[in-house]
Amino acid sequence: MTEIWKSRSTKLGENFAKELKITSLPVDPIEIAEELDIFVEPLPADKKGVSGMLVESNNNFGIKYATYVDNIGFQNFCVGHELGHYNLPGHYEQLMSNGYHESTAGFVSKERYELEADHFSAGLLMPSYLFNAELNKSQVGFKAIDVLSQKCKTSLTATAIRYAQKTPDPIAIIISEGQTIHYCFMSDEMKEIKGLTWIKKGSRLSQNTVTSRFNKIPQNISNSNQVEGEATLLDWFGSYLEYEVNEEVIGLGRYGKTLTVLTIDELPDQEDIDDENDLIESWTPRFKR
Numbered sequence: 001m002t003e004i005w006k007s008r009s010t011k012l013g014e015n016f017a018k019e020l021k022i023t024s025l026p027v028d029p030i031e032i033a034e035e036l037d038i039f040v041e042p043l044p045a046d047k048k049g050v051s052g053m054l055v056e057s058n059n060n061f062g063i064k065y066a067t068y069v070d071n072i073g074f075q076n077f078c079v080g081h082e083l084g085h086y087n088l089p090g091h092y093e094q095l096m097s098n099g100y101h102e103s104t105a106g107f108v109s110k111e112r113y114e115l116e117a118d119h120f121s122a123g124l125l126m127p128s129y130l131f132n133a134e135l136n137k138s139q140v141g142f143k144a145i146d147v148l149s150q151k152c153k154t155s156l157t158a159t160a161i162r163y164a165q166k167t168p169d170p171i172a173i174i175i176s177e178g179q180t181i182h183y184c185f186m187s188d189e190m191k192e193i194k195g196l197t198w199i200k201k202g203s204r205l206s207q208n209t210v211t212s213r214f215n216k217i218p219q220n221i222s223n224s225n226q227v228e229g230e231a232t233l234l235d236w237f238g239s240y241l242e243y244e245v246n247e248e249v250i251g252l253g254r255y256g257k258t259l260t261v262l263t264i265d266e267l268p269d270q271e272d273i274d275d276e277n278d279l280i281e282s283w284t285p286r287f288k289r
């Protein structure tokens with residue numbers, strides 16, 4: 001169910017960009033807000049804990065956005081999130097009874113309305129009709145995400161998620177902190193690989209992964225270090241497949257989290273997997289009841 005309202009929110013964000021006749025990247029959410037006569041202003045840099053606010057008084061709307069993370073991509077995403085609350089059906093009624101709403105943008109909240117606004121923002125700032133052309137020109141893995149995030153002026157994490165949704169390649173992106181995985185997005189091609197156990201929010205990193213070792217040194221994250229190495233599908237997805245995956249690991253600085261991009265050079269052959277499955281099945285002891 002959840003996948004449906006998420007993709008619907010993304011679609012509404014994309015449609016909004018289309019209605020506004022935006023024909024090139026980057027999409028500027030502050031300009032959009034001002035065109036809609038929404039007053040926009042930054043929150044003071046020492047105001048932490050909220051990513052932004054939507055405020056209303058006598059039918060006049062305002063957006064405030066966080067500046068404690070000094071990153072234009074994150075700020076754009078936060079303004080896009082508030083435009084989501086302004087546009088998405090039911091949000092005004094649900095969130096604005098006090099005349100203001102404080103947000104936690106960036107795919108970290110568990111609240112449905114927050115996540116809907118996040119997906120709206122991703123769709124608005126990276127609409128398929130503009131994003132796909134850039135994606136087709138780009139390389140695979142973190143290089144692609146880095147270039148796309150500069151082109152779209154969006155945060156690395158938001159771009160990574162959009163990249164996972166749109167790329168034709170088998171990839172996965174993971175956001176972690178310490179030894180805990182916050183979330184994982186897999187591309188469709190990756191989801192097609194049989195025998196993978198999908199990573200759940202809050203699960204622990206396998207000790208065999210590059211990310212697990214990287215996260216043991218806090219400076220790696222605060223200094224925005226990057227490393228690359230190899231792991232296997234087994235390490236990441238508890239699969240019996242010993243296929244190698246390339247692991248790119250990037251510290252996200254003040255954000256305090258780590259981005260991992262998994263790519264596979266050669267896809268496991270589905271027939272081999274089927275054979276292996278049959279083998280495992282034939283060796284599974286059967287007990288008489």
Ligand SMILES: [Zn+2]
Nearest residue numbers: 102103104114
């Ligand atoms: Zn919000």
